[in-house]
């Protein structure tokens with residue numbers, strides 16, 4: 814049996830609470846993204862196609878692909894970079910190597926903050942849709958379970 818910690822209980826309550834009022838991009842994800850992700854994925858970062866073509870150059874500058882609008886963020890949830898957001902943010906519950914995704918660390922300064930913010934992202938994407946699968950592996954059911962409301 815896994816030990817149930819206060820953080821897990823709190824996270825459970827928070828994600829339950831978040832699901833009761835639907836988590837939206839405008840209300841919850843945008844401000845969270847602005848405080849935790851914008852520095853490296855904002856207006857000074859290249860859009861996905863340009864990033865992919867010159868990835869080494871941008872990574873050296875500590876810039877990831879730009880995702881500073883609702884539409885641009887959705888590309889990392891649904892298509893073409895299906896599941897990228899989930900793979901990078903997952904805390905290790907679903908990752909194959911048992912390590913958190915490499916953007917998990919940016920979710921907050923403390924483990925508690927990271928867990929709370931992960932719960933928000935999860936509630937936004939939809940718990941049924943929180944799969945780390947890429948576009949060739951994801952099922953139609955999983956794809957249609959994506960909520961990601963505006």
Ligand code: HEC
Pocket residue numbers: 846849850851852853854871872875876877878889894897898899901902915916919920
């Ligand atoms: C300190 C800079 C920095 C911060 C802060 C940061 N990222 Fe990143 N991110 C990067 C860089 C650089 C890459 C590209 C290198 C790599 O793939 O790891 C990246 C890659 C990604 C990718 C993969 C994109 C792809 O091409 O598939 C996703 C998704 C992502 N970040 C999401 C986030 C989210 C969500 C946050 C906020 C919680 C965040 N990142 C915060 C620097 C950052």
